[in-house]
Every structure is written in structure tokens, then in C-alpha cells.
Amino acid sequence: MLESQKVFLVNAVLNYFSQLSPISSEFIQEIEKNVEPLLIKKNKHILSPIDNNNCVFFVVSGLVRGFIREGNKEITTWISAGNEFVGAIQHPGAPPKPSIEYIQALAKSELVAIPYLLIDELYSNYPETNIIWRKILQFQYHAASERSMLARIPSAERRYEKFMELNSVDASRVPLRCMATYLGMRLETLSRIRSKMVRQVV
Amino acid sequence: MLESQKVFLVNAVLNYFSQLSPISSEFIQEIEKNVEPLLIKKNKHILSPIDNNNCVFFVVSGLVRGFIREGNKEITTWISAGNEFVGAIQHPGAPPKPSIEYIQALAKSELVAIPYLLIDELYSNYPETNIIWRKILQFQYHAASERSMLARIPSAERRYEKFMELNSVDASRVPLRCMATYLGMRLETLSRIRSKMVRQVV
Numbered sequence: 001m002l003e004s005q006k007v008f009l010v011n012a013v014l015n016y017f018s019q020l021s022p023i024s025s026e027f028i029q030e031i032e033k034n035v036e037p038l039l040i041k042k043n044k045h046i047l048s049p050i051d052n053n054n055c056v057f058f059v060v061s062g063l064v065r066g067f068i069r070e071g072n073k074e075i076t077t078w079i080s081a082g083n084e085f086v087g088a089i090q091h092p093g094a095p096p097k098p099s100i101e102y103i104q105a106l107a108k109s110e111l112v113a114i115p116y117l118l119i120d121e122l123y124s125n126y127p128e129t130n131i132i133w134r135k136i137l138q139f140q141y142h143a144a145s146e147r148s149m150l151a152r153i154p155s156a157e158r159r160y161e162k163f164m165e166l167n168s169v170d171a172s173r174v175p176l177r178c179m180a181t182y183l184g185m186r187l188e189t190l191s192r193i194r195s196k197m198v199r200q201v202v
Numbered sequence: 203m204l205e206s207q208k209v210f211l212v213n214a215v216l217n218y219f220s221q222l223s224p225i226s227s228e229f230i231q232e233i234e235k236n237v238e239p240l241l242i243k244k245n246k247h248i249l250s251p252i253d254n255n256n257c258v259f260f261v262v263s264g265l266v267r268g269f270i271r272e273g274n275k276e277i278t279t280w281i282s283a284g285n286e287f288v289g290a291i292q293h294p295g296a297p298p299k300p301s302i303e304y305i306q307a308l309a310k311s312e313l314v315a316i317p318y319l320l321i322d323e324l325y326s327n328y329p330e331t332n333i334i335w336r337k338i339l340q341f342q343y344h345a346a347s348e349r350s351m352l353a354r355i356p357s358a359e360r361r362y363e364k365f366m367e368l369n370s371v372d373a374s375r376v377p378l379r380c381m382a383t384y385l386g387m388r389l390e391t392l393s394r395i396r397s398k399m400v401r402q403v404v
Binding site: 068073078091093101123135138139142144145147151155182 | 270275279293295303332339341353360383384
């Protein structure tokens with residue numbers, strides 16, 4: 001990766017942080033030294049259960065999903081189109097351990113990996129980290145609560161409508177098979193609902 | 203409510219906070235002055251969409267659920283058996299507004315209501331609040347991610363197994379109709395799965 005591209009990606013994270021709280025130059029240096037900018041090709045895995053689940057990722061651009069395997073099926077658990085933090089599920093307080101969740105790029109994506117250990121150090125040395133991460137967790141908790149509610153709506157058509165209403169992701173970029181498992185419906189059901197909605201709009 | 207009972211409930215919250223970070227005597231006074239201990243009878247609503255969604259609740263004891271209405275159905279979105287914070291879904295940063303989520307006691311429950319406005323004030327005046335709430339949000343985010351993942355498992359039987367594996371709630375205390383909507387299955391399906399599991403254990 002070009003040096004200029006690395007700088008661009010790390011700056012994207014720093015900008016995001018500085019919108020949540022003022023940050024010191026020492027804090028900035030710690031981030032610059034210890035995070036890892038990543039360019040991920042379409043369909044590549046960013047994290048899988050054989051990896052140490054020791055980083056959280058800031059998605060700068062692209063399209064990224066989380067999924068779990070159930071038997072021979074991949075079940076999409078979340079979809080991100082960027083400008084937010086994503087990570088595989090992890091028990092708070094427990095030492096990082098391999099996750100059951102996979103993270104995959106659905107399109108060419110730019111990310112920045114931030115080690116959980118770095119964040120723990122920042123908590124101790126730069127109290128503003130607690131403000132920043134408290135705000136990030138508020139967004140993450142809200143998004144996870146919406147995902148949880150969405151999946152429990154009994155009607156497949158209402159789940160699709162709610163997804164369109166809630167989500168900042170451009171649905172046309174998400175492969176149908178990923179969206180179907182995210183919405184807890186068969187591929188044929190999703191196709192049928194989409195055609196119906198398009199007909200209604202036209 | 204007896205004064206001694208109020209003191210007991212407020213102390214339960216303070217104990218919980220102090221396990222997450224040291225707290226100052228001024229912080230303790232703010233909490234003592236501004237939170238509201240609640241005794242809720244079985245089946246009573248604690249919050250509904252006609253109320254201002256302006257408090258988060260610490261469940262000291264009992265059994266509490268969140269639910270939404272879809273048509274004439276109540277869909278359980280979470281279940282808490284206590285020693286944790288619960289709240290209706292709310293967009294971070296936005297001013298409190300009525301929620302689509304209801305909160306209801308499924309058994310006689312003891313709670314403490316903490317206004318969001320108080321927490322915002324505490325953030326500014328007592329920096330330890332950012333540490334405390336960051337840790338609470340880590341628990342909440344983890345729990346919401348698990349709920350979100352659970353609901354997307356395609357097999358009803360596997361959802362039930364995962365619920366039993368994940369959940370700290372004693373399933374025998376939860377009314378079947380609440381558990382069925384939480385697990386995204388019909389009441390008959392849940393009954394059938396439970397009977398099968400009992401037979402396997404015996």
C-alpha cells in the first residue's frame with residue numbers, strides 16, 4: 001500500500017475520534033504508531049475463527065459483513081457500508097479469543113485495524129479514550145439492538161420494509177444471498193418481495 | 203415503599219457502579235438525590251410508547267422484558283433477570299423521544315430509574331462516569347449482538363439450544379408465549395422442542 005494511502009486511512013480514524021472528543025497529540029501518535037491500515041479485496045475474509053480476535057476495525061470505505069456458519073450455511077449477522085467500527089462478537093473483560101463470527105469484504109474495502117490491547121492502554125493513559133469509546137459503544141449498542149429487533153419481526157415482508165427503513169446500506173450493493181440470511185428468509189422469498197416492492201413503486 | 207427498601211435499591215446501583223470504577227462521595231450524592239427506586243407488580247408496564255423514554259433502568263431483582271407490537275402481536279425483544287441495565291431503544295445523541303419498545307415486569311420486580319439527563323450531567327462533572335458507562339455499554343452491546351445472532355439461526359431447535367446455552371435467565375420462569383416470540387417460533391413449535399429436550403434429558 002502506498003504511504004499516502006496509509007496516511008489517508010489513519011487520518012480517517014483520527015478525524016472520526018476527534019469528532020467525538022478533543023484528542024491530544026500524544027494520543028494521535030499512539031494511534032499512528034499502533035494501528036494497521038488494510039486494503040481488502042472483494043470476497044476476502046478479514047477475520048475468521050482461526051484468527052485471534054484481537055482487533056476492532058474502522059471501515060473507511062467499501063462494504064463489509066459479519067457472518068456465522070450454521071451447518072453448511074453462512075448466516076449474515078451485520079452489514080456495514082463504512083464510517084463506523086465493526087468487530088467480531090467478544091465477551092467484554094475476557095481475554096481476546098477466537099470468535100465464532102467471520103468478517104468478510106463484500107466489495108473492495110479500506111479498513112484500519114486497531115488492537116483491543118492498544119485501546120486498553122489508551123483507557124489508562126488518555127482519559128478522553130473513555131469518552132470516545134463510550135460514544136462509539138452507544139452507536140454500536142443502538143445498531144445491534146435494531147438488528148436484534150429487525151430479525152424478530154414475524155412477517156418477512158415487514159422485515160424487508162424495516163430493513164429498507166433503518167439501514168444506511170445501499171441494498172442494491174448487497175448480494176441477495178447475504179441479505180436473505182440477514183433478513184431470515186429464503187432467497188426466493190426475498191426475490192418475490194423485492195419484485196413486488198419494485199412493481200408498487202413503478 | 204419503605205425508606206429502608208429505597209436505600210437498599212439505590213445502594214444496589216451504587217455497588218454495581220463501584221465495581222466498575224471508584225466513585226466519589228459527590229457522585230454518590232448525585233445518584234442518591236436523582237434516581238427513583240421502583241417496585242413493579244407482575245405484568246405491569248414500566249415504559250410504553252406513550253411515556254417519555256427518558257430513563258434507563260437498573261434491574262435489581264425480578265424478571266423484566268422488552269417488547270414491540272407488530273399488528274396485534276407482542277414480540278419479545280429481550281428478557282432480563284436482573285443485575286443489569288435495561289432500556290428502550292433510543293438513538294444516541296438524539297433528544298429522548300417516545301420509543302417503539304415497551305418494558306414490562308413478568309414477575310414482581312425491583313428497579314431503579316436513572317434519567318438520561320442525569321447521566322449526561324455526570325459525564326461532564328464526574329469523568330469516572332465515562333469509564334462506568336463505557337463498561338456498561340460493552341455489556342449491553344455484547345448482549346444485543348448475541349440476541350441479534352440468536353434470532354438469525356435458521357433452525358428453531360438450534361435457536362432454542364443456543365438460548366439455553368447463552369442465557370442467564372431461568373427459562374422456566376419465562377411465560378411460553380414471551381419466549382416463543384423472542385425465539386421467533388410458534389408456541390406449538392416451542393412446546394414440541396421443549397418436550398423433546400426433556401425426553402432426551404430423562
